[in-house]
Every structure is written in structure tokens, then in C-alpha cells.
Amino acid sequence: MSANPSWAKKVNAAIYGEPRRNLGPPGPVSSAVMQEATKPDVFPLTRGTWIEDRMGLGESGRRELNNHVMAVYLWPLTVYFRGTRDRYLGEPEEVVQGFFASRLVKKDFFGDWKASGKRLRHWLINGFCFYLKELHRDKRKFDRGSGAEMPEPVYEEAQAAKDIDGVFLRGVVRQAMIEAGRLCEAQGLAEHFKIFEAHFYLDQPYEQVGVLHGVDATRAAVMARTAKRKFQSALRELFMRDGADPARVDDEINSLLRIAGVLAPQAMRRTSTPESP
């Protein structure tokens, strides 16, 4: 995991030591909604790898888990929140950080998630939507009626899950780019990553990128290939940290591509023999 950014430190401080505002118990939720909220996903993941290992490591493992959630989900939840009509509740990033501070402090947070059978992002968006309701009620109660004229946040779970899937697709790729960039820099491959980024993210041909970096197109492709492998590893590891069984990462990627409306190509495996000369 990469170094903690300042916002993660702040949230960690809230979770692990400094006094925090008690947001109180969740508001009343109908049993039908709760039943729906705890229903397993259609394609439940096999759990038991990265996350479960950390769950058994005590506080240090928990800190890693919280950092993972904050690093990967701050951006998607912020983007999701920006798309709602509930902006009056606060600055998007602060609202999401408040959600993390409120939920990640709970001892049973990951145990409850595991019991839910849901994908982590669906568990989080569910909790986030409830958190928005809590914020609304708190605002009305404590902030002298601020926001009283606004309707309580509403959400429909299936739609929220669908919305967060789309944002998560972008978020996980964004995070993999960030992590691959940091990894390449730490390993003295910053230029390799720049070329990879220019070609795969900015659509620049190797001939053009090579000129900027003083190498020919072939050398640029070789350098990009090195960084591409780091990106692939970072991407797949993010899925594994998120609860996907290593053997099912391809299924998860294909699932997201289907959600995005992109037809995923079938992975073909040719025979492991050189072509006939």
C-alpha cells in the first residue's frame, strides 16, 4: 500500500485516537430495506485471501484494511456523492471522509461485510447512503434546522449498486495507475511509466513518445511493456485486496466490463509451442 495521504492520516487519527463526533446510531430503517441490503450478490465472491489475512492480524491488519478502503474508495464515493442531489450536506470529500471515520471505527465493520456476502463496493455504497440520511437528520437536529427544507436523501439499493459499479470501474483503474506510477518511480522506472502513460492513457504513438524521451519507437514499446506489467499487477492486486479470489479476478474484470457495456474478449490460450518455422 502506498504512503498515507494527509486525508487518510486525518481519518486514521479520528479512528485510532483523537476525539470524534458521535454520530449516533443509524436512523430507523425498514426491515424490508434491511433484508434487501443484506442479500448476497448474484455472483458472490470467494473470500479468504488478503482481507481475511488482515482481519486476523489485529490492529496492524485493521489499519491496512482501513487504508485500503480509504485509498480505493475515497474517489469513487466522492464522485458518486457529487452526482446526487444531496450536495447541501457538505463538501464531497469531507462527507466521504466523515463516512470513513464513522464506519471504519466499528470493530465489526469487516466482519459484518463478510457476513453480508456482498462485494465490498456494494456494502460501502449501502452504508454510505445510510450515512447520508444520518447526516441529514443531524443537520436538522443540531444545525438549527439547516437543510430542513431539503428532502431526506433517498436511494434505491439496486440503482446505487449499479451507479457505484460504473464509478468503481473508473476508480479502480485510476488507483492502479497511481499505484503503478509510484511503484515504477520507486524502482527507477519513472520514465518507463511516463511512456506507458503517454501511449496507453494519452493515446500517443510510440514514435511520438520516443522522440520526447530520446528513444526510438521500439525501445519506447519495450519500456512501456515493463510499466504495463506493473500496472497489470497493481490492477489485479486491487481486486484481490477487495475480496476477489485470485482465481476469479478475470471474472471480476469481465463483470465490470459487462457493466460498462464493453464486450470482454474471451481469453484464448494457444498451445505452448513455438510457431512452425
Added chain:
Amino acid sequence: MTIPKSPPPEGAPPGPGSDPASIYDNISANRASVLLRLGLPSPRNAADDLVDRLESPGGSEWATEVMRRDPFTSVGIDLQSLTAVAPLNMLIALKDLGKDMVKSPSDRDGYLAGLAGYYLAIAAAIVQHRQVITRTPRQELSQILIEIASVAPAPWASVFMRAAEQV
């Protein structure tokens, strides 16, 4: 993290003082889908097994050690001749023997040594003789050579790199 007031176009460089990661804040669903596909295993060929071995721990030492066994010893080719000049017929013999070892491997080590001989022979023939001694389409061969060059230790990397440039 800096949240831009008005979103710049996708991939626009971050402004002064902003988080370098913000270049990705405006990533589109289409771009993300393209990059997400990179996470899926691509069509695999035999060279991937060689790439995996070279990239695994001890790959560099293995690349030195493997040249002290068949198919290299049977043909009489060593590292020096691969990086200088080896007769074309010897390179073809190395490639053919390597291919036989891949098709009928005695064990995993023999299979990987056969792959090393096969692809080194092809790369050296291109570099030293400007001859492509395989029927693999050039575009595909170029990609394979690039793949191997990206993980191979020196002086293998140089041979594969130059071959990729010339094929």
C-alpha cells in the same frame, strides 16, 4: 487531493501545485474500460513461459546457467557467439533443436532451455545475418521480441532489442 473547479479534458496535465494523480481524476468510462482490459490475460504464446521464467526470482542467473546445457552445448554455441557472429547454419540448428526440446520436453527445465535456444537463435539470426528463420508473422514476432527484451538480462536484452528493431 485537489478537486478541479472545472474538469479539464481527459488526461490533461495537472496544474501547478496540484496532486500529480489528478491527471486521472477525469478518466472516462471508455478509457477506463480500455485500461481495465489490460488486466485480463492476453492471448498467450510459448514466449510467455520464457518471459515468466526470466522475470521470476533468479531469472538473470538462470539465463547464464541455461547456456551451459542443451540445446546450446549440443550445437556448440555460447553466449559470446550469440552476441558476436555465429554461422547461420548453427543458428538454424540451435533453433531446430530448441524447437524439438519444446515439443518433446524431458522436463520443465528442458522445455524452458529449448525456448531460450529457439528464441535466441531467431533473434541472433536477425541481428547478425538479417535473416528471419521462422514463419511467425513479423508483427507477431516483433511483439514477442519486445516482450522478451523487456525482461531479459544483459546481454540477452541487447540481442532481443536489436532484433525487434530490425525485424
